[in-house]
Amino acid sequence: MSHDGRDGRGDPIVDARDVVVETFPHARWALLSGSVITTHRTAGSDLDIVVLLPDGDPEAPHRASRHFRGWPVELFVHDEETLAHYLTKELPDRRPALNRMVATGVHLVGDRTHSGEIQTLCTNVLAGGPAPLTDTERNRIRYQLTDLLDDLTHATDPAERTVVAAAAWAAAGERVLALNGRWTGTGKWLLRELIAYDPELAERWLAAHADPTAIARFLTGVLDRSGGPLFAGYKEPGERPSLRP
Structure with missing residues (x-):
C-alpha cells in the first residue's frame, strides 16, 4: 500500500x-x-x-x-x-x-x-458570488441581528446570556458575509470565508467569542455598517396555505 x-x-x-x-x-x-x-x-x-x-x-x-x-x-x-x-x-x-x-x-x-x-x-x-440580497432579505437580516442584540443586551440570567451570546456570535459571522455579498458556510467554512473576505474582521470576530460584551460590540458594528438596527416599522408578509378541495 x-x-x-x-x-x-x-x-x-x-x-x-x-x-x-x-x-x-x-x-x-x-x-x-x-x-x-x-x-x-x-x-x-x-x-x-x-x-x-x-x-x-x-x-x-x-x-x-x-x-x-x-x-x-x-x-x-x-x-x-x-x-x-x-x-x-x-x-x-x-x-x-x-x-x-x-x-x-x-x-x-x-x-x-x-x-x-x-x-x-x-x-x-x-x-x-451569491445573488445580491433583496431589500426584503437585507431587512430580515437587520431585524434578526437587532433582535439578538436586544436579547443579549438585556439578558440577566447568566445561563441564558451564555446561550444568547453563542447564537449571536455565530449569526454575526454568517450575516456579515451575506450583507457583504459573500458566500458563507458552517463550522470551519464559516471561519475560512470570513478570513477570505476580511482577515482583520475575522480576527475581531474570533476574539469576541464567549465574551458577551465583545459580541454585542461586534454585532453593533455589523448593524451600523448595514443601515443600523431595525425593529419599529419592520414588516414581513407571511404565507397563506393553498386551499385544496
Missing part, C-alpha cells in the same frame, strides 16, 4: 480511487475533495468523494458513510440530473458546500473531460 507519510494511512488519492472502483465500478467519474487534499489535513480528515453515476441509475442520489483502509469515507452519489439539482438547490442559502467540493476536487476515475466541465461550472459559480 502506498503511504504519504503524514499519518500512517495510505495515500488518500489512491485509497479514494480504490473505494470508488470497489463500490461503483460503473461510475462515469469521481472526485476526491475536502481538507485531506489540502494543507488543512488533520489526523481526523476523511475522504469526501463525489461520484457521478450513469443517468437514471437507481443508486442516485444518496449520501453514504463507511470506513476503508483506516479512512472515514463520505460518498456523495449522483447522476447528472441530481447533481445539477443539488448544486443549484444550495445556492439560495449562500452555502455552496457541494459546489466547493466539485470545484476543488481531484479527479479519480472516469471521464475527465466531463468532470472538468462540471468543475469549471462550479468554479465560475463560486467566483461569481
Whole structure:
C-alpha cells in the first residue's frame, strides 16, 4: 500500500480511487475533495468523494458513510440530473458546500473531460458570488441581528446570556458575509470565508467569542455598517396555505 507519510494511512488519492472502483465500478467519474487534499489535513480528515453515476441509475442520489483502509469515507452519489439539482438547490442559502467540493476536487476515475466541465461550472459559480440580497432579505437580516442584540443586551440570567451570546456570535459571522455579498458556510467554512473576505474582521470576530460584551460590540458594528438596527416599522408578509378541495 502506498503511504504519504503524514499519518500512517495510505495515500488518500489512491485509497479514494480504490473505494470508488470497489463500490461503483460503473461510475462515469469521481472526485476526491475536502481538507485531506489540502494543507488543512488533520489526523481526523476523511475522504469526501463525489461520484457521478450513469443517468437514471437507481443508486442516485444518496449520501453514504463507511470506513476503508483506516479512512472515514463520505460518498456523495449522483447522476447528472441530481447533481445539477443539488448544486443549484444550495445556492439560495449562500452555502455552496457541494459546489466547493466539485470545484476543488481531484479527479479519480472516469471521464475527465466531463468532470472538468462540471468543475469549471462550479468554479465560475463560486467566483461569481451569491445573488445580491433583496431589500426584503437585507431587512430580515437587520431585524434578526437587532433582535439578538436586544436579547443579549438585556439578558440577566447568566445561563441564558451564555446561550444568547453563542447564537449571536455565530449569526454575526454568517450575516456579515451575506450583507457583504459573500458566500458563507458552517463550522470551519464559516471561519475560512470570513478570513477570505476580511482577515482583520475575522480576527475581531474570533476574539469576541464567549465574551458577551465583545459580541454585542461586534454585532453593533455589523448593524451600523448595514443601515443600523431595525425593529419599529419592520414588516414581513407571511404565507397563506393553498386551499385544496
